[in-house]
Amino acid sequence: MDYKDTKAAISTVTYNRNLLEAPTENIYEAISIIAKRANQINEDLKKELVDKLEEFATYNDSLEEVFENKEQIEVSKFYERLPKPTALAVEEWLNDKVYHRNPEETV
Incomplete structure (x- = not known):
């Protein structure tokens, strides 16, 4: 789903x-x-963010130094500006976009 x-x-x-x-x-x-x-939305966003940051990752032999480039910072800032997963979930709930069922209820 497109959360942007x-x-x-x-x-x-x-x-x-x-x-x-x-x-x-x-x-x-x-x-x-x-x-x-x-929680589902948070997992999706986290996976998407990690995948995008991996594209710009530079690997070094030295474990002490971690380099961040401008692209990584911009991607991180973009994801920080997105609404929180709870706000997204509430919006989906209020717009009837969430499927739910109670397994204890008999049809």
Whole structure:
């Protein structure tokens, strides 16, 4: 998923509790689902960042010296400016983009 073109809030936002719990009718279950999705998003972003930084990595025989080039710094700054994974997960939840099911419920 492309997290760069999202409309998620970059700063702290207060959400309507009723909107958050509406799909599950249980605020704790909704928060649990949002937290699991935020963990998935965080893993995806971390993997993507590491892959991009590896492209610019310069390897040395000396372990004491670590060189950072301008491209690595720019990539890192870009990812720091993205919304937090929890904000992305809440946005997906409120826009009904998160699939969830309760295995204990019988159909």
